Amino acid sequence: MYADQPTIRRILTELGDTWAVVGLSNNEERAAHGVAAILQRFGKRIVPVHPKAETVHGEKGYASLADVPFDIDVVDVFLNSTLAGPAADEAVAIGAKAVWFQLGVIDEAAYERTRAAGLDMVMDRCPAIEIPRLS
Numbered sequence: 001m002y003a004d005q006p007t008i009r010r011i012l013t014e015l016g017d018t019w020a021v022v023g024l025s026n027n028e029e030r031a032a033h034g035v036a037a038i039l040q041r042f043g044k045r046i047v048p049v050h051p052k053a054e055t056v057h058g059e060k061g062y063a064s065l066a067d068v069p070f071d072i073d074v075v076d077v078f079l080n081s082t083l084a085g086p087a088a089d090e091a092v093a094i095g096a097k098a099v100w101f102q103l104g105v106i107d108e109a110a111y112e113r114t115r116a117a118g119l120d121m122v123m124d125r126c127p128a129i130e131i132p133r134l135s
Contacts, residue, residue, distance in 0.1 A: 002111060002123035008130050011120050015097040016073025017044050019127075020065055022087045023078030024048040024056050031102070031126075032078040038128040039076075047072060065090040076100045076127065085110035092117040102126055 019039055024032040025048070036046045036057055047068055048054060048061035055061055062068045065075065065087070075091035077084050077099065084101055088110040091099045098120040101107070106123050114121045 002106070002121070003125040007120050008122055008125065009134060011074055011098045011100060011122060012127060012131050012134060015120065016071075018047065018070070018072055019044045019074045019076050020047040020049050020068060020072045020091075020096070021076045021078065022049045022065070024061070025050045025052055026054050026056055030078070035076070035078075035102075035126060035128040038131070042131050065094050065096075068094070072096045074098045074100055076102065077105055078102050079105065081105050081107050085113075088114045088121070092119060098122075100125070100127060 021032055021036050024036050039046055040057055046059050048056040048059055049065055050061055051063050053061040053063045075096045077087045079087055084105050085107045088099045099114050101123040103126045111121055111123055
C-alpha cells in the first residue's frame, strides 16, 4: 500500500533528479551514507540535510530543508519514525514532488497528509534497492 511499483518507478524515473537526504552526515557507518552514494551513481544529485550541515559525497550540506536555496524533487528521510512526520511536512512546505521514507520508517498520518497535499510518497522501502530493479 505504501510502496506500490508504479509510484516507486515514477519517483525514481520521472519526478526529477535532485534528492534531499534528510539525516545524511559524514558518518560512513550510517545507511544514509551508502544509499546517497548509490543514488549518485544512478545520476541523482544528493543534497545532505542534517543539523551539522556537512559536505557529504562532494555536495554541500544544509541544516534543514528550508535552508536549501534551490528546488528539491524528492525528500528521502533517514530519521526515526517518530521524527519523520515533520520532515514530510517540511517537504510539502518547500514544494517537493515526493517523499521517500526509508526501510523501517513508517508514519501513516504523515503518509496521509503528504498524499493529501498532492505529493507521491513511499514508506518502508530503500531507493538503493529499488533503483537497480528498474533496469
